[in-house]
Amino acid sequence: MVAKGATLKGALEREKGVNHHLLRQKKLQKEAAKKKRSKKEAEIDVGALEDAVSGAEVAKAQKAAKAADEEVAADAAEKVNGEGEGWETDEEDDEEEVGGVSIGDLDDESDSDSDDEPFDNEAADEDDIPLSDIESLASEDKGDIIPHQRLTINNTAALQKAYKSFALPSSLPFSHNQTITSAEPVQIADVEDDLNRELSFYKQSLDAVKEARAKLKKEGVPFTRPSDYFAEMVKTEEQMGKVKAKLVDEAARKKASADARRQRDLKKFGKAVQVAKLQERDRTKRETMDKINSLKRKRQGGADLNDKEDNFDVALEDAAETERKDRADRKAKGAAAGAQRKRQKKDEKYGFGGKKKHAKSNDARSAGDMSGFSVKKMKGKGGAAKRPGKSQRAKKF
Amino acid sequence: MAAVYKSLNKGSKEGAGRAGDAEKPKNRQRVLILSSRGVTMRHRHLLNDLHSLLPHSRKDAKLDTKTQLSQLNELADLYNCNNVLFFEARKGKDLYIWLSKPPNGPTIKMHCQNVHTTEELNFTGNCLKGSRPILSFDASFDKQAHTRVMKELLTHTFGVPPGSRKVKPFTDHVMGFTLADGKVWIRCYQISETEAAKHPKPTADETTPADPTSLPSITGRPGETSISLVEIGPRLVLTPIVILEGSFGGPVIYENKEFVSPNQIRSDLRRAKAGRYNERTEGTLERKNRHRDLGLRTGEGVKQVDPLDNRVVFA
Numbered sequence: 001m002v003a004k005g006a007t008l009k010g011a012l013e014r015e016k017g018v019n020h021h022l023l024r025q026k027k028l029q030k031e032a033a034k035k036k037r038s039k040k041e042a043e044i045d046v047g048a049l050e051d052a053v054s055g056a057e058v059a060k061a062q063k064a065a066k067a068a069d070e071e072v073a074a075d076a077a078e079k080v081n082g083e084g085e086g087w088e089t090d091e092e093d094d095e096e097e098v099g100g101v102s103i104g105d106l107d108d109e110s111d112s113d114s115d116d117e118p119f120d121n122e123a124a125d126e127d128d129i130p131l132s133d134i135e136s137l138a139s140e141d142k143g144d145i146i147p148h149q150r151l152t153i154n155n156t157a158a159l160q161k162a163y164k165s166f167a168l169p170s171s172l173p174f175s176h177n178q179t180i181t182s183a184e185p186v187q188i189a190d191v192e193d194d195l196n197r198e199l200s201f202y203k204q205s206l207d208a209v210k211e212a213r214a215k216l217k218k219e220g221v222p223f224t225r226p227s228d229y230f231a232e233m234v235k236t237e238e239q240m241g242k243v244k245a246k247l248v249d250e251a252a253r254k255k256a257s258a259d260a261r262r263q264r265d266l267k268k269f270g271k272a273v274q275v276a277k278l279q280e281r282d283r284t285k286r287e288t289m290d291k292i293n294s295l296k297r298k299r300q301g302g303a304d305l306n307d308k309e310d311n312f313d314v315a316l317e318d319a320a321e322t323e324r325k326d327r328a329d330r331k332a333k334g335a336a337a338g339a340q341r342k343r344q345k346k347d348e349k350y351g352f353g354g355k356k357k358h359a360k361s362n363d364a365r366s367a368g369d370m371s372g373f374s375v376k377k378m379k380g381k382g383g384a385a386k387r388p389g390k391s392q393r394a395k396k397f
Numbered sequence: 398m399a400a401v402y403k404s405l406n407k408g409s410k411e412g413a414g415r416a417g418d419a420e421k422p423k424n425r426q427r428v429l430i431l432s433s434r435g436v437t438m439r440h441r442h443l444l445n446d447l448h449s450l451l452p453h454s455r456k457d458a459k460l461d462t463k464t465q466l467s468q469l470n471e472l473a474d475l476y477n478c479n480n481v482l483f484f485e486a487r488k489g490k491d492l493y494i495w496l497s498k499p500p501n502g503p504t505i506k507m508h509c510q511n512v513h514t515t516e517e518l519n520f521t522g523n524c525l526k527g528s529r530p531i532l533s534f535d536a537s538f539d540k541q542a543h544t545r546v547m548k549e550l551l552t553h554t555f556g557v558p559p560g561s562r563k564v565k566p567f568t569d570h571v572m573g574f575t576l577a578d579g580k581v582w583i584r585c586y587q588i589s590e591t592e593a594a595k596h597p598k599p600t601a602d603e604t605t606p607a608d609p610t611s612l613p614s615i616t617g618r619p620g621e622t623s624i625s626l627v628e629i630g631p632r633l634v635l636t637p638i639v640i641l642e643g644s645f646g647g648p649v650i651y652e653n654k655e656f657v658s659p660n661q662i663r664s665d666l667r668r669a670k671a672g673r674y675n676e677r678t679e680g681t682l683e684r685k686n687r688h689r690d691l692g693l694r695t696g697e698g699v700k701q702v703d704p705l706d707n708r709v710v711f712a
Contacts (some may be wrong), residue, residue, distance in 0.1 A: 059607030158650040159542035162503040162642055167549050169422040176424040177556050178531045178568070181548075191578040200585050205642035209588050209624055216568065224590055224622070225525065225567040232526045234449050234629065235515065243519050270568040331560060 083197035175221045424558040429499075430453040430471045431462050432484035440492050440512040444484055444629045450572075450585065451554075453561035454482070463487075466495070466645040473499035480554050481644075484509075491659045494635060495645070496550045502643040505550055507581070507635040507654065515630035522587035522627035524570035529557040530585075531571040538576055543640055543651040548574070549583065570629060579655055581635040586626035608650035 173389055186204050188197050216223050235243075346352075350361070388396070430448050432440065436459070448456050462468060463485060473481050483495040492512065497504040532555060538548040541622050555572055557564060573584040640651035689697045702709060 103538045127568060131667075153649050153652040154543065155650040156542045158642060158648070159546055159640065161568050162640075162650060163542065163546045163549060165501065166498045166503070166553070168424055168552070172422050172424060176422075176559055178529060179534065179552050179556060180531060181534045181539060182536045186538070186575050186577065188575075188577045197582075198584075201573050201575050201582060202586070204535060204575060205533045205571045205584065205586050206624065206626055208531055208573070209626070212531040212568070212571075213624070221568075222566050222570050225569050228565070229564055233523050234526050235523045239516065240523060243521055246519050247521070335449070355597075 136174060173219060174215045175219045178216075193321075193372060221391050400696040408432065411552055424556075425560070426453055426480055426553050426556065426558045427476070427478040427615075428480040428482055428554050429457060429469070429478035430454045430474055430482045431457040431469075431472075431484055432459050434459050434461060435489055436484055436486040436492070437489060439512055439514060440484055440486055442516060443512050443631055445635065446515045447482070449526055450530070450567075451557060452563040453557050461582075462695060469497070470499050470644050475582060481690070482554055488660075493638070496554055497644045498550070498553065499644045502641060503546060503550070503650070504641040504644055504649055505547055506638045506641075508659070509633055509635055510580075512631065512635040513630065513632040518628075518632065520628045520630050522570075522585075522589075522629035524587050525555075525565050527563045527565040528567055528569050529564060530555065531560065531588075532556050532566060533571055533573045534576075535575045538574070543637065544576060546651075547637060551581070569649075570628065579636065579653070581637070583633050583635065585629045585631065587629050589625050589627050590622040591625065592622050621677075 182204050186200050188200050191197055213223055233240075422698060428451055430444060430451070432444055436444070444456075448454050455478055455608075455707065457476065459482070459708050460469065466483070468487075469481050469483060473479070479499055481495065481497040481499055485493040485495060487493065492509040494507045494509045495504060496507070521697050532552055534548055534551075539542045551574055555574075558701070569588050571586050571588055573582075573586065575582045575584075635655055637651075637653050637654050639649055639653070642650050685694070
């Protein structure tokens with residue numbers, strides 16, 4: 001019944017256009033200030049404390065739903081607690097400072113929460129259907145509810161209770177959970193912008209690693225893996241091989257495409273270059289041919305011989321003249337050369353040139369030549385001593 | 398005599414040690430990882446990736462039911478797990494991830510989008526299987542009550558406690574959780590340390606895994622090696638939908654108003670398409686009627702008869 005009443009009231013107020021948040025906030029502030037005063041004066045009244053706690057939580061819930069309000073200038077629900085706005089109970093403050101979860105605190109917290117739950121629900125979801133109605137919805141498929149029928153549920157008290165019920169104690173040394181929270185929230189202007197988004201993720205992690213390394217060093221926990229420590233990796237060798245192959249492929253593809261582009265560019269200029277080269281070759285050829293032709297003409301035509309400018313012809317004429325002079329000189333010297341005479345004599349004796357065959361055979365003149373014949377020699381008297389006979393010769397030796 | 402003294406001494410020491418242990422807070426986590434039936438290949442691979450990154454996790458067979466999720470509490474109890482990471486697949490395409498602390502909650506249900514598994518990302522990063530990650534959280538996690546709960550649940554699930562069974566020493570990867578656009582973006586990077594050339598001596602003794610006793614002497618010199626990160630994968634984005642007070646049950650303590658279910662999006666798209674068709678058919682019908690009224694259609698509607706028409710004149 002209470003829940004239904006709350007919804008009706010909420011609807012009515014919406015109709016009227018009452019700035020509910022503002023009113024409530026003001027009321028709470030007044031209430032809390034009063035409470036604080038009374039607390040300072042006298043002992044803490046348990047009932048009042050509970051009210052204050054729930055009131056603070058209501059404010060937090062509103063805070064979470066509405067991002068900014070002038071009255072409560074802090075961003076976080078956390079900060080709302082810690083801020084010296086004047087409507088905060090000391091007990092809550094202490095808890096937040098510790099930040100951890102000690103069992104004593106937890107018990108107290110759960111008690112108070114269970115006590116003031118109905119009021120809390122009523123207040124926190126003042127513009128929505130209360131929790132009890134939503135629980136029936138919760139059993140259905142949440143994913144299939146159309147958004148405009150969706151109701152904001154943000155039961156901060158219950159969330160904090162849940163958080164405290166299972167959170168790790170803050171006294172845990174860093175090496176036990178290795179959790180780093182960045183100093184300031186990561187701001188991403190546009191989540192669709194892949195590059196900048198990933199960059200900010202990277203920066204966040206990098207900062208965390210630097211901080212964590214220092215902390216782990218301080219606690220004496222080994223951080224860096226030595227190079228000779230081998231163990232099973234998350235990605236297998238074949239997976240890494242695939243990655244490498246992919247990288248290599250990509251590099252090759254890039255190189256090939258760059259080459260192709262260069263070739264295309266060359267082809268564009270190449271034609272012009274080739275034409276220029278051919279023209280150059282033709283020109284030089286024509287020039288040399290012209291030179292040769294003019295030379296030929298000069299050699300053939302007599303008219304051109306008198307041309308003293310041509311060095312080539314002058315040189316030829318000089319050579320002929322000098323040779324003629326040389327020959328005349330040698331004639332003048334003539335027989336003076338002894339070697340020349342000896343050769344002549346030898347040639348006369350042994351012959352030089354002419355027919356060698358039948359040179360020593362008789363001819364008519366040599367056969368009629370009797371100059372070498374003597375009768376005396378032929379008759380044997382008074383001639384040369386006779387050769388003794390065989391027996392005589394044998395006796396002698 | 399000596400033996401007696403020794404045993405006495407030992408006993409007293411042990412007792413003291415135990416007392417110290419009892420006082421000392423511990424981080425004991427064990428995660429049960431499982432999926433429902435009807436997951437796609439990509440979801441399955443994502444599950445495997447997460448399992449390989451979390452040495453304190455226990456993978457189980459697919460859960461048969463999608464309605465009685467409280468069975469998971471019993472299952473977790475069976476495997477001595479105090480965390481559950483449950484992949485709920487719907488319609489063979491949508492993935493919802495449940496994070497829960499089994500005996501008494503809380504539970505968070507998130508919609509998982511933009512899933513890229515390690516295998517398909519082809520990043521060059523790699524890390525030891527079973528090394529403990531550094532968890533890096535965005536500061537905006539601490540601003541609201543529900544994000545704090547979310548952060549704590551993520552810490553419990555993805556943070557590897559020091560004493561777990563298959564854990565390896567050294568820290569060589571970092572997991573980043575960032576709140577952007579009301580969603581949690583999860584990334585995983587390898588920490589690659591390159592020795593700075595300027596200070597060869599400090600880097601030499603840093604690379605050696607110095608034993609705990611000698612280490613405090615070399616602290617206070619940050620930046621001996623320059624750190625860079627190489628992404629490993631996987632990538633995923635989680636949109637919180639609902640937080641329950643209990644484990645897979647209990648009252649709803651937070652619900653995200655901004656979340657639009659993928660079914661809704663799809664049906665809107667379909668409706669928009671259907672609307673186009675309806676408009677077109679209505680248009681043609683209207684045109685036909687107009688033409689009929691003008692007498693432009695043969696054999697239909699009223700036709701203006703000329704008073705000088707042959708049939709009228711010679712009737």
